[in-house]
Every structure is written in C-alpha cells, then in structure tokens.
Amino acid sequence: MKKVYVFCDVDGVLNNAHAKGIRNFLLWLDDNNISIFKEFIDYCHKKYGRENTVIVLTSSWRKNNFPDGHDGIENFLKDYLFKSDVVIDDETECLDIWGRGSEIAEYILRHKKEVAHYVVIDDDFAPDFKPLGITSHWVQTSDDPTDGIGGLRKKHLRHLYEKIDKPVTEKDFEKLSRIRRWMKK
Numbered sequence: 001m002k003k004v005y006v007f008c009d010v011d012g013v014l015n016n017a018h019a020k021g022i023r024n025f026l027l028w029l030d031d032n033n034i035s036i037f038k039e040f041i042d043y044c045h046k047k048y049g050r051e052n053t054v055i056v057l058t059s060s061w062r063k064n065n066f067p068d069g070h071d072g073i074e075n076f077l078k079d080y081l082f083k084s085d086v087v088i089d090d091e092t093e094c095l096d097i098w099g100r101g102s103e104i105a106e107y108i109l110r111h112k113k114e115v116a117h118y119v120v121i122d123d124d125f126a127p128d129f130k131p132l133g134i135t136s137h138w139v140q141t142s143d144d145p146t147d148g149i150g151g152l153r154k155k156h157l158r159h160l161y162e163k164i165d166k167p168v169t170e171k172d173f174e175k176l177s178r179i180r181r182w183m184k185k
Helices: 019-022 031-048 073-082 100-110 153-162 170-176 178-184
Strands: 003-008 053-057 116-120 138-140
Touching: 003 031, 003 100, 031 053, 031 116, 031 178, 053 170, 100 116, 100 170, 116 153, 138 153, 170 178
Parallel strands: 003 053, 003 116, 116 138
Antiparallel strands: none
16 A cells, blocks of 8 residues: 655754743653644645654654763653644664765655555755755754744645645666665765
C-alpha cells in the first residue's frame, strides 16, 4: 500500500526561540507548535488513513542523550508527542558525512515502493536539499525575528497540505538517487 511520509525536524519546528528562552532543556517543545503539527497529521490521517501516514524523525534529537549521559531525548520526544496522539514511526539513519537531505533521500529510496507522497518540515535549508530535489517537498519554519515566535505555525498549514498532496514522481526518485552516486565516490 502506498503511504505518505512526514519527515520532521524538532528545533525550529516543534519548538521556537520563545519556548527555548523561557523553559529548561526538557521543556523546549512548544504546545502551540505541536498542536499545529497534530492538526496537519490529523489531515493526513483523514485523507490518507492513519495506517498510511508515517512520521519520520529527522532531527539531531534522534542522536542525543540527556546532559547527564542517559539515553532518552528521543524517547522523551516520542512520549511527549504520544500525549497529543502523534506517533513517531521511524527515524532517518544518521549518515554523519552527509547532510539531512541525503539522510531523507536514502530513507525514501529504501522505502520507494511504499512512498506516494512526502513532505519535509524543517527550519533550516540543508545544502543538499536542492540538488536532491527536496525543496519542492519542503516547508521551512524558520523563526521570524520580527515576532520572535517561530516554529510551526498556522500560516504553514496551507503549504504543508500542498506539499503532502503532491505525488512523488519518477523524476523525484531520479533526483533523490543522486545520493547513491555521491556515496560511491
């Protein structure tokens, strides 16, 4: 069965500069940003089915531990989101020498037979997004210094709906497959 994939960063998406400024490390997540993410995920569930919506963590949070060295930031994030009925299904593999776009591309190519649509939600533009064709599926959530809020906001929903409803084409897969040629070098 074909599925939709939501690749999600954390910093600058599920939190913002304001939340980071007033909360301690463990509470950097922002409930307003998360509620908007949930609204988008609910849209995906309604349109494509809960069983056909896959949320993939791309954030560097997947590699981090708490400051005391204990594993758990990823688990903390999963538990926190689960309270909002949002389930992280998977994470991209960490390809340390490559950028985030390369990690996303490799993930999509490994699941190619299942991928019908995908969107990347990230506050940063990774240099490898453009050559891999990811920009046409990317929604940027950079903090806006004029209002100091940032993170995922209502204004991003329209773009998210447009991007997730855009089918992945064979040309998209061809661009994504550039990563495999780069890795052979």
